[in-house]
Amino acid sequence: MIDYQSLRFDYKRHPDQDAAAPVRRPLVVVGAGPVGLALAIDLAQHQIPVVLLDNDNTLSTGSRAICFAKRTLEIFDRLGCGERMVDKGVSWNVGRVFFKSEEIYSFDLLPEAGHARPAFINLQQYYVEGFLAERVSELPLIDLRWKNKVTGAVQRADHVELTVETPDGPYRLEADHVAACDGSRSSMRGLLGLESKGRQFKDRFLIADVKMKLDRPAERWFWFDPEFHRNQSVLLHMQPDNVWRIDFQLGWDADPEEEKKPEKIIPRVKALLGEDAQFDLEWASVYTFSCLRMDRFRQGRVFFAGDSAHGVSPFGARGANSGVQDAENLAWKLAAVLRHQAPDALLDSYGHEREYAADENILNSTRATDFITPKSEISRLFRDAVLELAKSHAFARTLVNSGRLSVPATLRTSALNTPDTDAFQGGMVPGAVAADAPVICADGKAGWLLREAGRCAFTAVVFGDGETADRAARAVAEAGAAAGVPIATVRVPIDEPHVLATRRYDAQAGTVYLLRPDQHVCARWRRADAGIVRAALDRALCCNA
Structure with a gap:
């Protein structure tokens, strides 16, 4: 068994260090922790070459981040390493809360069957980093450079100029864009004269x-x-x-x-x-x-993600999970801009959406910390009274806060969403992360809805059989072709094997959900034609900005 805590990765001199002038790269990611590794993998799967710089040559030690949520596991599935994480991790759904010597109640985070992944796994951060690093080694578009420490950063009109220190001395590197995933003590933040407040x-x-x-x-x-x-x-x-x-x-x-x-x-x-x-x-x-964050996660051509952009208390497991979701949000947008499928304005939405998510996480984290660590006698009396009531009164349990556990933000206010024009029930609103559900795949085998979705593409989930659903699928294909943007289509019959999917999406024959590459819903219709699908696609890519 590999001891990931003792691994040491070799420093290798790169030809960029011997170039007469700084070499220009499309994208540089600074920091090879969970967030930087996930971002690099995602971009490579989008066929974007990435330089990944890390100032060290080791993985983390100790447990550190250990609770990885269902949504993060679904992202890891898309990145090609989710199965390893779940197989190694300890899966759990149930939590128990005690006051003094007595259990006062328990809760189940995944009470309903029909999900591919558990609510959480516990897995030491060094395993997560190790599995991600091994996935990186399988992707030739990722150029991972250990012991490459960024010591200078200057924003130019059309690029960022980095100074990188190595065991062989410094060299300069230019990048169209830079993603700073270098943790709570972010050197990139300091080099640009920025700070987090909270x-x-x-x-x-x-x-x-x-x-x-x-x-x-x-x-x-x-x-x-x-x-x-x-x-x-x-x-x-x-x-x-x-x-x-x-x-x-x-x-x-x-x-x-x-x-x-x-x-x-x-x-x-x-x-x-x-x-x-x-x-x-x-x-x-x-x-x-x-609990703090930067004012803006986009700073010109530099994008901050994970702990470099925001920090929370550990209660609720919102740190690493939100950081991986930052990476997923940023990856598809950078890929779309670099492929000239979307204007630069799309990158502004990274900041707007993930700042909103960070505020939600900070609010929940602050409330949990105030409940767990009361700072006055009145606060402690209130907390203890709530805990006593929670033994026998369900209403009081909603007030107990041992850490509201991480769930992905629903981006209701995102400018990339197309507002509903039809009536729907349930939680799959524009801005929500798509819910998983069991499906029967095209080969007749049992599978899962999110795994059938496009790994790096927009996906249309079309419900039903027959002419109505066929027309909807043709409209999706026509809109994608007109926009020059591939749209994967997943057909979901309305029958007994797909009853959970139908219920979770409040679907009827002909219902269409349009999912972004990060699997957030951006539009839905009872009846779709090529024109409204194309308009929603343009909106999700900021092509109508």
């Missing part, structure tokens, strides 16, 4: 990765004020390889260096598990956190 929370938490065999289910367990860690909170998650992650709230006055020492951690773990518990301490870290 709120820092005055609290400290200890992460302890503990290896042991523990007879507990793969569930999320969260304690408020438990007997074994009074006046604080504790979170427990199962990870692969018999590793469990435990987050202990410590308080603002805790000494980070002292709290990372084994002699401080081991008694805390034994208080949770029992004095006779057998375990090995694998990794530990003490963290603080902030």
Whole structure:
């Protein structure tokens, strides 16, 4: 088995370093963490060549980001590595909430059957990065350069000029566009004189990765004020390889260096598990956190994604998940512009949409942190009263906040959406991420709707058989041909095997949903003709701006 935490990647001198003048590249991605790797893979699948620079030659260590949501797994499926993630990860849907010594309630994040992926998997970040890096190695359009640290960035009228430091000395590189995926301490942000603004929370938490065999289910367990860690909170998650992650709230006055020492951690773990518990301490870290973001994620020809653009508390698993969704949103738009299928204005929508999503994540993250870590006696009295009521009253459980878990933002206000002209029920509104559902594929085998959608293209989901649906499919093909933009078509019969898809999309014979390459709904109709499909396509590409 590969030890991804100890991997070291070779630095290799590149011909660009010996060029007489800076070489021009269409796109440079800075940072080979989960977000940068995902973005590079997505762009390569769109047939866009990518230079991916990383200042180090290692993957992450310790658990760090571990909870990867259903939507992120669907993105990983599209990137060609979802199966590996799920096979290795610990799948879970159920969470349990405790107050002091008593379980007060549980919740199921995926109560309905008919989904290809679980609500979440727990998988250490080094596995995620390792699997993504191995996928990168399969794609010749990605030029991954380890130990290439960006130390200078200057925006020109038609490109960005980067200075890159290597073990062989510096060189300069030009790029039509740059994606900054270089984390919360983003060097790109600093080089451009930019900053993130928001709120820092005055609290400290200890992460302890503990290896042991523990007879507990793969569930999320969260304690408020438990007997074994009074006046604080504790979170427990199962990870692969018999590793469990435990987050202990410590308080603002805790000494980070002292709290990372084994002699401080081991008694805390034994208080949770029992004095006779057998375990090995694998990794530990003490963290603080902030909820903040940059004012604008697009800065000329530089685009910020993931933690370089926004930061949240770890409660709710909104950091890495939202970063991967940033990458997916940006990839198809950059590809469309670089292929001259869309104007530069389409790239502005990246900022508008993902800033909206970041604000939603920050709001949820802030509310969770305020509930988990009350900063006044009144706040604590309110929280504890809610927790007491939640034992027996369902209404109070909606007020309990141990971290509203990550779901993708519904981009209701996006300018790329075509407003409805027909009546629909349910959640598949323009701007929503398309729901998955079981389908029967063209070869007669069982499959999944999102896997039948175009990997890097707009997709029309056409419901029903017969002449009405056939006319709709022809209208889609005609609109795509007229626009010069490929549209994949998925036909979904209205019958018993497709009852979930029909219900989730409130479909009738002839209903059409138009999905963007990132699988967000951008338009839907009960009856479609080539003219309205073409207009929706133009709107989604900003061709009518």
